[in-house]
Amino acid sequence: MERFELENSREFKAAMELENALNDTCFNYKSFAESIKYFHPTLQQSLFRLIREIINVQADDSRYYDDRNRASHEVAKLLKEIIENQCLPYI
Numbered sequence: 001m002e003r004f005e006l007e008n009s010r011e012f013k014a015a016m017e018l019e020n021a022l023n024d025t026c027f028n029y030k031s032f033a034e035s036i037k038y039f040h041p042t043l044q045q046s047l048f049r050l051i052r053e054i055i056n057v058q059a060d061d062s063r064y065y066d067d068r069n070r071a072s073h074e075v076a077k078l079l080k081e082i083i084e085n086q087c088l089p090y091i
Contacts (some may be wrong), residue, residue: 042091049088055079 006012021027036044057063058076065073 045088045091052083052088055083 021032036047039047055076058069058072059080061077063073
């Protein structure tokens, strides 16, 4: 997808909102994660599909990495091997 097309998508806007939340030093990862259990079960599954796609992007060796995100890149490569062939059905 072209950058212009991506930047005009609702998904990009949602990702930027999440970026703003993560940029707050008081952001509580555990509270955010705990909140997910109150999602509708189908949406929990959809969120996990999103997490899988995030892992795939982070694992991509063609992306630029430096020491600030190298650890997440390496962990994502390990996770990708485990999750890439797992089915997450739409129910």
